[in-house]
Structure formats: C-alpha cells, structure tokens
Amino acid sequence: MSQNADGTYPTPPRASERRVLGHSVPRLEDLPLVTGQGRYAGDINFPHQLHMRIVRSPHAHAKLVSVDTSAARALPGVVAVWTSEDIPDLPPIDFRADRASEMLKPYRQPALARGRVRYIGDPVAAVFAEDAYTAEDAAELVTMQVEELPVLVSASDVPGEFEPGRSTEAGIFHHSYGDIEAAFKNAYTVIELDLTTGRHSGVPMETRGALGRYDAARDLLELHGAAKIPHRNKETLCRMLKRSPSALHVHESHVGGGFGIRGEIYPEDVLVLVAALRLGRPVKWIEDRREHLMCANQGRQQRHLARIAVDSEGRILGIEDKIFHDQGGYVRTHGANVPNRTMCMLTGAYRVPAYRAVAHFRLTNKTPAATYRAPGRFESTFVRSRLMDAVANKLGLDPVEVRKRNLITAAEMPYTIAFDEPHVENLELDSGDFPRLLDKALAAFRWDELQQDLKRRRVAGEAVGAGVAIFVEESGRGPSDGAKIAVDTAGAVELITGGASLGQGFETAMAQICAEALGVDYRQVRVIHGQTDLIDHGIGAHATRATGLTGGAVHVTALMVRAKALEFASELLQTPAAELDIVAGTVMRRDGKTGPSITLAEIAKRIAPGSKLLRGRTPQLAAHGWFNTSHTVFPYGVHLAVVRVDRETGHVAVERFLIGYDVGRAVNPMMIEGQLVGGCVQGLGGALYEEFVYDEKGEPLSSTLADYLMLTARETPQFEVLLTEDAPSPLHPLGLKGAGEGGINGAGGVIASAIDDALGIPGAITQLPVTPQRLRKLLREKSI
Amino acid sequence: MNEKIDIKLTINGRDHSIRVEPRCTLVDAIRDECGQTGTHIGCEHGVCGTCTVVIDGEAVRSCLMFAVQAQGKQIRTVEGMASGNSLHPLQQAFIDHHGLQCGFCTPGFLMLASNALERDPHLDGEELIDLLSSNLCRCTGYQNIIKAVRAAAIEMRRAEAAE
Numbered sequence A: 001m002s003q004n005a006d007g008t009y010p011t012p013p014r015a016s017e018r019r020v021l022g023h024s025v026p027r028l029e030d031l032p033l034v035t036g037q038g039r040y041a042g043d044i045n046f047p048h049q050l051h052m053r054i055v056r057s058p059h060a061h062a063k064l065v066s067v068d069t070s071a072a073r074a075l076p077g078v079v080a081v082w083t084s085e086d087i088p089d090l091p092p093i094d095f096r097a098d099r100a101s102e103m104l105k106p107y108r109q110p111a112l113a114r115g116r117v118r119y120i121g122d123p124v125a126a127v128f129a130e131d132a133y134t135a136e137d138a139a140e141l142v143t144m145q146v147e148e149l150p151v152l153v154s155a156s157d158v159p160g161e162f163e164p165g166r167s168t169e170a171g172i173f174h175h176s177y178g179d180i181e182a183a184f185k186n187a188y189t190v191i192e193l194d195l196t197t198g199r200h201s202g203v204p205m206e207t208r209g210a211l212g213r214y215d216a217a218r219d220l221l222e223l224h225g226a227a228k229i230p231h232r233n234k235e236t237l238c239r240m241l242k243r244s245p246s247a248l249h250v251h252e253s254h255v256g257g258g259f260g261i262r263g264e265i266y267p268e269d270v271l272v273l274v275a276a277l278r279l280g281r282p283v284k285w286i287e288d289r290r291e292h293l294m295c296a297n298q299g300r301q302q303r304h305l306a307r308i309a310v311d312s313e314g315r316i317l318g319i320e321d322k323i324f325h326d327q328g329g330y331v332r333t334h335g336a337n338v339p340n341r342t343m344c345m346l347t348g349a350y351r352v353p354a355y356r357a358v359a360h361f362r363l364t365n366k367t368p369a370a371t372y373r374a375p376g377r378f379e380s381t382f383v384r385s386r387l388m389d390a391v392a393n394k395l396g397l398d399p400v401e402v403r404k405r406n407l408i409t410a411a412e413m414p415y416t417i418a419f420d421e422p423h424v425e426n427l428e429l430d431s432g433d434f435p436r437l438l439d440k441a442l443a444a445f446r447w448d449e450l451q452q453d454l455k456r457r458r459v460a461g462e463a464v465g466a467g468v469a470i471f472v473e474e475s476g477r478g479p480s481d482g483a484k485i486a487v488d489t490a491g492a493v494e495l496i497t498g499g500a501s502l503g504q505g506f507e508t509a510m511a512q513i514c515a516e517a518l519g520v521d522y523r524q525v526r527v528i529h530g531q532t533d534l535i536d537h538g539i540g541a542h543a544t545r546a547t548g549l550t551g552g553a554v555h556v557t558a559l560m561v562r563a564k565a566l567e568f569a570s571e572l573l574q575t576p577a578a579e580l581d582i583v584a585g586t587v588m589r590r591d592g593k594t595g596p597s598i599t600l601a602e603i604a605k606r607i608a609p610g611s612k613l614l615r616g617r618t619p620q621l622a623a624h625g626w627f628n629t630s631h632t633v634f635p636y637g638v639h640l641a642v643v644r645v646d647r648e649t650g651h652v653a654v655e656r657f658l659i660g661y662d663v664g665r666a667v668n669p670m671m672i673e674g675q676l677v678g679g680c681v682q683g684l685g686g687a688l689y690e691e692f693v694y695d696e697k698g699e700p701l702s703s704t705l706a707d708y709l710m711l712t713a714r715e716t717p718q719f720e721v722l723l724t725e726d727a728p729s730p731l732h733p734l735g736l737k738g739a740g741e742g743g744i745n746g747a748g749g750v751i752a753s754a755i756d757d758a759l760g761i762p763g764a765i766t767q768l769p770v771t772p773q774r775l776r777k778l779l780r781e782k783s784i
Numbered sequence B: 001m002n003e004k005i006d007i008k009l010t011i012n013g014r015d016h017s018i019r020v021e022p023r024c025t026l027v028d029a030i031r032d033e034c035g036q037t038g039t040h041i042g043c044e045h046g047v048c049g050t051c052t053v054v055i056d057g058e059a060v061r062s063c064l065m066f067a068v069q070a071q072g073k074q075i076r077t078v079e080g081m082a083s084g085n086s087l088h089p090l091q092q093a094f095i096d097h098h099g100l101q102c103g104f105c106t107p108g109f110l111m112l113a114s115n116a117l118e119r120d121p122h123l124d125g126e127e128l129i130d131l132l133s134s135n136l137c138r139c140t141g142y143q144n145i146i147k148a149v150r151a152a153a154i155e156m157r158r159a160e161a162a163e
Helices: A030-034 A072-076 A101-107 A134-139 A180-185 A230-241 A269-278 A289-295 A337-345 A379-395 A399-406 A434-444 A449-458 A508-520 A546-573 A600-605 A668-687 A747-761 A772-780 B026-033 B089-096 B106-119 B125-132 B143-162
Strands: A049-055 A062-068 A080-082 A123-129 A143-148 A161-163 A169-177 A188-196 A209-215 A220-227 A247-254 A283-287 A303-309 A315-328 A357-362 A415-417 A425-428 A463-472 A480-487 A493-497 A525-530 A582-584 A586-589 A622-628 A636-645 A652-662 A718-725 B005-011 B014-020 B052-057 B057-059 B074-076
Touching: A030 A161, A030 A247, A030 B089, A049 A134, A049 A269, A062 A080, A062 A123, A062 A636, A062 A652, A072 A463, A080 A134, A080 A747, A101 A161, A101 A169, A123 A134, A123 A269, A134 A337, A169 A337, A180 A303, A180 A315, A188 A379, A209 A269, A220 A230, A220 A269, A230 A247, A230 A269, A269 A283, A269 A415, A269 A493, A289 B125, A315 A379, A337 A357, A337 A379, A379 A463, A379 A747, A399 A434, A399 A463, A434 A463, A434 A636, A434 A652, A434 A718, A449 A463, A449 A636, A463 A747, A463 B074, A480 A508, A480 A546, A493 A508, A493 A546, A493 A600, A508 A546, A546 A582, A546 A586, A546 A600, A546 A622, A586 A600, A636 A747, A652 A668, A652 A747, A668 A718, A668 A747, B014 B026, B026 B052, B052 B106, B057 B106, B089 B106, B089 B143, B106 B125, B106 B143, B125 B143
Parallel strands: A049 A283, A220 A247, A315 A357, A493 A525, A652 A718, B005 B074
Antiparallel strands: A049 A123, A062 A143, A080 A123, A169 A357, A188 A303, A209 A220, A209 A283, A303 A315, A415 A425, A463 A636, A480 A493, A480 A622, A582 A586, A636 A652, B005 B014, B052 B057, B052 B074
C-alpha cells in the first residue's frame, strides 16, 4: 500500500474484504503445547551440563565483610563456587536504553554483590555442581559475614545513602508544559489527592531460566532460554562480555509468559555465560518460585501527590503531580523508564492545558523494579481516574459527564503535546475518537439501566457500585524492524523475524499478515523468532510493539516476495502482472477467467540458482524487507466495572467488567480478546489482591504463591469485550495498533471508582490493592 | 541419606526404571529421569497446579510427592492424552476456544479437568469453577479455559452416548 503525499497511509480494508488478516483463525502455536511437546527453558538440556544455584542475601542492607565458600567447595559434586572476587572484570548489568544513563550508572546491579547487599535475594555467590540437588545443598553451606546497615523500605521517606557520597535518590525527572501557575491561580476549585499504587509484578507461570553454552570450535557463546528482547540483550551481553556481535548468540524457545518482567538481562543470565566460558561446560539455571518472587523485576509502587485545577464546569485547567517511585535495590536495564512513562502518559485521553509532573526516582532495600505490562500507565490511569472522580464529586456532576467534557475529540487529532523539557519527546496521539468509544461502551454495558438497578440494590442494603476508566495506550514504537521471507520449492513459506513470542500468539499473527500479502494459506507459514543467528536485527516483543512494527516488516517483505512471484509468473504465463493474483499459493488470473496458472512452489523451482530464466536477476523466491517508522501509535480504551462489597469481610466481588478497546485494525480478534481479558485479570489482581509486602526490616512477606495472591477462576468475572476499529492508524500500512496492555491499563482506576460508588464514600479508595484487610480498616475508620 | 535407589515408575502405561535419591520429587523424576517434559514445574510448593498429573485416578501435584511414593501406581501425564493423531476432546477444545496462550499451565489444567470429567461427566456450574480454581493461569484470565472444559464435557458426553 503506497503512502499519501503527507506520509500517512490510506484507510486499510476491513476483515470482510480480507482473506485471513482480521479473522479469528486458530493459533499455529497450540498443537505442541496441548500435547506436552513444548520446549521451555527447563526442558532444554545439553550433554555434561552443570547446574547453577545462587546464594542470596538474607539481609536487606548490609556491608558484605566476607563470604565463606570453603564448605560448599568441599562438597562432592561441586565444581566451583564464585563470589564477586572471582569475576572482578565483569561490569554491572548495563542499561539497554536511557537518556539519563550516565547519572544512573552507579546504581546498576553487579552480577554478584560487591561490598554491599541491597535487598533480600541479592545474589552473593554462585554454586556450580553436577546436579541441581547438589548445587542447592552446597548453596546452603555458604556463609557470609556482614555489618547491618539502615534499611529503607519507603520511597517517600527521607532518602538515605546508597554509597558514601551518593544518595538513594538516583534522579529527579520532569515533564511539563503550559502555564501551570496560571491554571491553579484561575481555578474555580483545586483538588489534592495522596494516592498509592502497590508493588506487584507479572509472575509468569514459568519461572526464569537460562542456559549458557560455549562452542570452542566456532568460538561462539550461546544463551538459551532468552525471551522478550533477544536481539537487544545480545547487544548488551556482547558489550558486557567484550565479544563481537557475531560471537555471541541468543536463542528463544517456548516462553511461559513474560508480561514485561521476563526476558530482561538479570544477574543469572550473565553468570551462566561467564561460567560456560570459564568452566568449559554448559551451565543450566532454573529459578525456583521463591527466588522469582524475591528477585525478578517488580513494579508499580508509586506514591502520587496529585493536584487538579478545574473551572466551574469541571473542565480541566491543569494537573500537577509529585511522584515518589520505589525502585528497589538497584536500577536495572530500563533505567528510569517507568517514572518517565508515568509522567508522559498521565494526562491520557483528556485535554489538559497545563501540566507539571516531577518524579523522585528513589532506591529502597527491596527487590529492584522495572517494567510490568502497561508500565506507568496502570499507575497514571489510576491517578487520573481518581482525580476525575474527585472533580465530579466536588462539583456535584456525573462522573461520566465530567469525563466527556474533557475528552480530546476526533476533530482535534492528531493531538500533540510538546513538553518543555528539551530531551523529552513529544506525545503525538496519531488518531482516535475517544467520545465515540465511551458512548459505545456505555451503551453496550447498558449504563443508564445499570444505574437504576444499582440504586434499587443499594436501597435494598447491598453495597454495589459501578466505575469507569478511560485511557490511551501506546504501541508500535519504531524505529525499525526487518523480516526475511522465503518460499521453498514445496511451496512452504519460511518467515524469519527478530520478534519474540511470550505466548501471545506472535507466530499466528505474523503468519496471517504474511499470508494475506503473499496469497498463501497461513498454515503454510513457518514463523521463526528469537534466534539472533538467523537474522541480525530484531525488536523482540515488548511495549505492545511486535504486531505493529514486526508486522509492518512482514507486510512489506511479503509484498516484495509477491512482486517477485508475479514478475516471473507474468513471463511464464505470458500475462501482464497487473492481471494476476495469488490465491492459496497459486498465481492465477485476477478476473477469475480460467487460463494458465502456476504455483509458488513451481516458480521457486524455476528461479533456483543457475536458472536461465533469471537473466541476471537474483535467484530464489525470497526477500529481506524493512519497516521504518518514527511514530508511536496510540490505541485507546474504556473500562467499565460493577462491584459488590461485603461489608463484613471486606471482600470485593467483581460482578461485571467491560473492556472497550479500539485497536485500529485487528489481526486476529480472538487473540486480541485473549490479550485484553488476560491482561485485565492481572490488573484486577493488582487492584484487589496482589502485593509484595515487606516488613520494616525489608523482609519480603510475599515469597510464596500462597502469600502473593493472584486471581483464580473463582474470582474472575464474566467479561464483555467491545473491540472496535474506528481509528486505524494513519501511520501504519495496515492501520494496526497493539493490544497487549489495553486489558490491564484501566483496571486499577475503574475498580477504585466502582468501590467508592458501592460504599457511597467518594474518594474512599486512595491505595491499591484494595485488599479485604485494607477495606475493612477503611470501613471501621469511616464507621460504616 | 542421599544414596540413590532403583525404582520403577509407570507413566502412561510404560515402565521407566530409574535411579534417584529418595528425596527426588516425582515431578523431577518424571521430567529429568523419564524425559516426559510435558509436565511443568510452576511453584514447587503445591499452589499453582502446573505440575498436576493423575495417579491411580486422583489428580495430584507431582511437586509435593517423592518419586519413590509413586512406585507401583499408574501415572498419567499430558503425553498420554491423545491417541495417535487424534486429540483428546479437551485438547481440541483448548485449541478451539483459545484456552491457552503461553501454554505453560495447560498440561496441568488438562490433567485436572480430564480426571474430573472422567469421574463426573456432568460436572458444571459452581463445582466446575471450584475445580478449575485449584490451578493458576497467568495469561488467559480463565474465561476461555472454562469455556473449553464445558465444550469438551459436552463432546465427551455426546461421544459416550453414541457408543
């Protein structure tokens, strides 16, 4: 599809005009997975492999005086035990991208703790043994001498000392625009809220795992068990280990869920590689669940001191926010990405003339934090929703009406926010009709009828209420991704991407995009991902980026292969290419008239290397194409929920939940609904149950799945999903926007709204998750 | 104490003679000693249900049992569900209803549900929700798993009636 003069793309066709793109076809991934033939990290084994076990700090903050590994080394079956002294040249784990990285560099995590331990779970030593049981036995024999240091568990407390001369406040970041002083001076009213989001995380069902292997014959170091961003991780690992980009490869196999937290580089990934090199044997590490809950990235924990200025009609004049971001013990691969995304996305779908946000990026003695599905957006949607509800309450307006008055309209698109800070990129909303989606969602939920019903039930004594949250998501950020497509001589299509699969259906989505453009059955497309030795660039699967960016590359490349097929078919069939189409792998006349036809398999055979037909042209039915974009595209959503509160127990039952989401153009509606509902259930966990609790000494109290409570089938409501395609992105050839994070984004905001409504106490909820304990305490304080 | 002992496990009707420490968990033995990696490890403390297998007609968390305790018993795992190329109705229903995403919890759910439906082909409603709430899934939000199990139950009853 060619671009318009202004660089935008024409409106793409709907699914009804497509063969496979946009249809809910079954997933290509499923057959091996339902028959026990998956190959996850734990299922991979190499001959003569060693097993690694990490010895972790039982202290939240302490000076590490000495580590005694002698007893562990003496245990039969133990090959080596390392502390930081054994890997003095290994640099700390590097950032993969952050503007402020120079400033944040001193806060990076070493592979094994040096001088200090900074959270319970901080790796102190690594044991390498013949089997996993022996490694675990040996790890228990390692002892450490420490001098305890003051423990900091709250980011809103006065910062402490990270190291001599360096504060635990690693940075203060700003996002602002407009005249915020005037906005508050001219306000009809100002509302201030003190809001907190809890610490939770993705908690995939498969824990992390990594296998390092060194092939001396080719001088090639391999990391298996990778996920999310294999190519980017390879670049970082090459930098850290001083290897050339072609001397280290990263391999992804099946991945048991990611949600943003899995697939970043952690200490263990680096250690298995160094050990494989130095010990001369493959090294396998599989995380246990307790380790996962103490060591894998956590997220979300922020305190917001937020103010909003409005006029007498409830129109927003300005928003000001002071954020305390709890980063935990170190700054990991994302740098300060999460507080920055929080500030960037906080204004959401609303017209906010003036804005000033400041984020205090502070380290604490808890597990390090980073991105978890909808990073910064779950948090900021909660804050924005609480502010809008407070405005409605103070002005005596309907909460939906207040939102409608402030929504950016379709006529205002594209809508650009230019921040004052020179290094902060503009927020350029490409397209959207927010009021339309809100109206559609309210109608589908029978909102007005519902209000009457809730009123009747409240009169009858029930604590029931409804809430609304509206948000903008982000997806498809560039700058570039590539794809390689080859049709083999049997007509099968191999599609090699630099994307990654965390279980979201990447293979199916890419096969659909490829099949549509090329004119083949999507089941004929073998999709390769996460193999850095097969394609040297790849964007991975993160930030709702794969479908848009990698999908764009697949589309472009499939069109190149199609053009090549038609060029040769035209010669072979003596028919102009414009009169030909490709249907189910066969080139035939477009007008449907019978006539000569030729399969793609036959064309591939006819243009094999050495073929006379080529006359100087490149052999093989194959292409390597690129999709470049400098734009992020913005899907958007509406969450509506009904809850029932049990005043006795503090239990919140979610009775109904609607997710309205505009995805621009859907590749596979079934998989998108799966993403939205699955994400939403995670979000409900963060709204109601899930919380990494630490005591005042930094001891993690949620280190089993019996303490870190995730929703089960019992707590999960029936979902209604309203998937719309009103605003295909003009900046993507297929109009695609992503859907990975639209289910979780508004879950905290909407549940807080609905609980307020159920209790009849506006502004009651200021903290997530709303656990039964917290809700009972609140009810006691309000004496209800 | 860590002396290895010889034991025999019977998995999907096939005997596996293996040599393990007495403390070796059943799930480790099934995966590492018998090579049946379709059974996954999710928490190793009996909460998530990912490692569910069926032993003598009972759904069991194989992380909470030692391999030696399973001697002489009939162990069924996900690898034994399909007959040849013909999928078990539950496997087909999970595909048809998009009951899986990453697939890691899927074998556990399949074993849990297949065993329950064999015991009570009419299992439905609150009882079914109670059953399925014993395992965790982090991708799907459960709705499609519930749909898949209901659909498979109908199919299994239909097939039963047709015989």
